[in-house]
Amino acid sequence: MDDLDTEPMLPPPIRRIEVDREPHVAPARPAPNGNGVAVAAPRPRNVRPPALGARERMSIDGVWLAYGENWVVRDVSLPVRQGEVLALIGASGSGKTTLLRSLNRLTEITAGAGRAGSITLDGQDIHEIEVNALRRRVTMVFQQPNPFPMSIFENVAYALREKPGGRRRGRRSQLEPAVREALRRAGLHDEVGEDLDRSALALSGGQQQRLCIARALAAEPEVLLLDEPCSALDPISTAVIEDLVIGLRESVAVVIVTHNLQQAFRVADHVAFMHLGELVEYGTSEEVFDHPIQRRTRDYISGAFG
Amino acid sequence: MASVAAGERPTRPPAIVRPRREGTATWPLADRICHALCWAVGVGLCVITIAIVVFMLVKGITYLRPKLFIEHPAPAGPGAQAKSGGFLDPIVGTFIVTAIGIAIAAPAGIGLATWLNEYGRPRWLARTVESAIEMIAGVPSIVLAIFGLVIFSRPFLAFLSQPGATVALSQSFIIAGIMMSLLALPLVFTATRESLTQLPPRLREASYALGKTRATTIRRVLLPSPQMRTGMATGVVLGMGRIIGDTAILTILLGSTLKNEAVGHVPVWGTLRGTGSTLTSYIYNNSPAGEGGAPQKAYAAAFLLLMSVLVLNAAVTRLTGGQGGATRLTRIGRRALLTGVGGNG
Numbered sequence: 112m113d114d115l116d117t118e119p120m121l122p123p124p125i126r127r128i129e130v131d132r133e134p135h136v137a138p139a140r141p142a143p144n145g146n147g148v149a150v151a152a153p154r155p156r157n158v159r160p161p162a163l164g165a166r167e168r169m170s171i172d173g174v175w176l177a178y179g180e181n182w183v184v185r186d187v188s189l190p191v192r193q194g195e196v197l198a199l200i201g202a203s204g205s206g207k208t209t210l211l212r213s214l215n216r217l218t219e220i221t222a223g224a225g226r227a228g229s230i231t232l233d234g235q236d237i238h239e240i241e242v243n244a245l246r247r248r249v250t251m252v253f254q255q256p257n258p259f260p261m262s263i264f265e266n267v268a269y270a271l272r273e274k275p276g277g278r279r280r281g282r283r284s285q286l287e288p289a290v291r292e293a294l295r296r297a298g299l300h301d302e303v304g305e306d307l308d309r310s311a312l313a314l315s316g317g318q319q320q321r322l323c324i325a326r327a328l329a330a331e332p333e334v335l336l337l338d339e340p341c342s343a344l345d346p347i348s349t350a351v352i353e354d355l356v357i358g359l360r361e362s363v364a365v366v367i368v369t370h371n372l373q374q375a376f377r378v379a380d381h382v383a384f385m386h387l388g389e390l391v392e393y394g395t396s397e398e399v400f401d402h403p404i405q406r407r408t409r410d411y412i413s414g415a416f417g
Numbered sequence: 418m419a420s421v422a423a424g425e426r427p428t429r430p431p432a433i434v435r436p437r438r439e440g441t442a443t444w445p446l447a448d449r450i451c452h453a454l455c456w457a458v459g460v461g462l463c464v465i466t467i468a469i470v471v472f473m474l475v476k477g478i479t480y481l482r483p484k485l486f487i488e489h490p491a492p493a494g495p496g497a498q499a500k501s502g503g504f505l506d507p508i509v510g511t512f513i514v515t516a517i518g519i520a521i522a523a524p525a526g527i528g529l530a531t532w533l534n535e536y537g538r539p540r541w542l543a544r545t546v547e548s549a550i551e552m553i554a555g556v557p558s559i560v561l562a563i564f565g566l567v568i569f570s571r572p573f574l575a576f577l578s579q580p581g582a583t584v585a586l587s588q589s590f591i592i593a594g595i596m597m598s599l600l601a602l603p604l605v606f607t608a609t610r611e612s613l614t615q616l617p618p619r620l621r622e623a624s625y626a627l628g629k630t631r632a633t634t635i636r637r638v639l640l641p642s643p644q645m646r647t648g649m650a651t652g653v654v655l656g657m658g659r660i661i662g663d664t665a666i667l668t669i670l671l672g673s674t675l676k677n678e679a680v681g682h683v684p685v686w687g688t689l690r691g692t693g694s695t696l697t698s699y700i701y702n703n704s705p706a707g708e709g710g711a712p713q714k715a716y717a718a719a720f721l722l723l724m725s726v727l728v729l730n731a732a733v734t735r736l737t738g739g740q741g742g743a744t745r746l747t748r749i750g751r752r753a754l755l756t757g758v759g760g761n762g
Binding site for chain 1: 617630
């Protein structure tokens, strides 16, 4: 791989204070007025109003994650804010997907997963929240579209049904408005609204992925995690989903893992570059892509851009 | 297939060159002999299968009469086959035993497989259960039958059969059905487990990521999926085939009365507690190996039995997407689940 400008980290004594290897974390700049965001960018980027009033929903603080004896995330600290999109970029094996999955404790379904450090949601440690309650507040969309083998309606209704303490079997007429609203938010309603009883598996890949987003939104989460949501999709479907993600950031905090640097640049307000489990650089999209401070970031970005 | 590029270009497609099949001429002699032997065994097997079916077809159809289906059987000595009645009771008996057996085995097998695959904790218990089921699968049915005899002859279990002189009779439809369920259980279990392990992990992940519990995921996503339905149905059909075909358990735990004889006056429960016969025990008892009362009717019954097992086999083939062809839903479901691409994608 790339030659690193720092020595490889030693295996962790957990929670050791790392004074001299602080990642470069740029303080979140107050967003500039007008469309100053887009002007500075040499590459095409969706012109959009800056995220106003971004507020911190999750806080990742000194997090280490391991599978067995193997540390895959090393001492990462990041804020997750509502009102902005946070992109995690980095090569394969950099730990970004693991970090993402740890945010709703999905890492726990893998045998041998271990952790250190703290992750909080609205100030509360996520390991003190009942796991299924947490996963309804922090939902996830995966790399491969994974609709359930049911009708479109049932796919979305599943997320609404069986809430503990709620209606176990809501009648269709009661659920339908919420289902349609979720499909609308995911930009799928115009395409499938007429026949919600079609099998979800008969949809195209891009539609399936938007159905998965609708399903994830139906639970009315506070944070939406996207794990390379477009890597299995064609460019047109990708563009649709990117627009959707940008539109969603006002109502939910969005974290997206992507291999596609162009995509990160297009959708993200803040970008975190990870390498071999370490957070190398964190900053606004412009800072990370146009003025990276760390050499590893520069190498990765220029290499990937060609 | 050679495809012509477009309709407006009338060029003839080129002559297709297909790879020639490898001959055995270049093989070493030993390999060629083995190859020939395999071939011969294969052909021999086909001949035997066809012989069985043809033989049973000829014999069976010769003696099969519509009235056999509606007449009660009657004991008849040698040479008095005309008076031996039909096999209504054995047909009903087969249905009863199969229904009881599968009614126990299906939920138990599906439940166990799901628990083992989705929870499986504590580990030692899971491993023990797994070995236990493997062992049951290997136990000869006559051993199960003798074991059943020991258990169900306890006087306090007489309500399942009928009280005898000192111990319970331990012969009844319900007892035979219970022991039969042990025959079907491993088949249901294995088929369900197999399907569960083949479900893509992302189906579970998707559900967990929505904040669903394991129980909800199993009940609402995993078990209702087309793959699982197919797998479970396959197990159930295989189990039914196993029950229909077994004789040893019936000989010991159902008795050798040809007629289904109810015990007491409660309509259904009385029949379940009573003795009787099924197609297999009817064949056994009427064949020369048994009392030899009515070999012709044994042939007719055997034909019927063979047909029902063949039908079940065809059902399994169809369910598992063999030559019968899977349903559209299964096909779409399977492909989509395996590749993650939709039906028209």
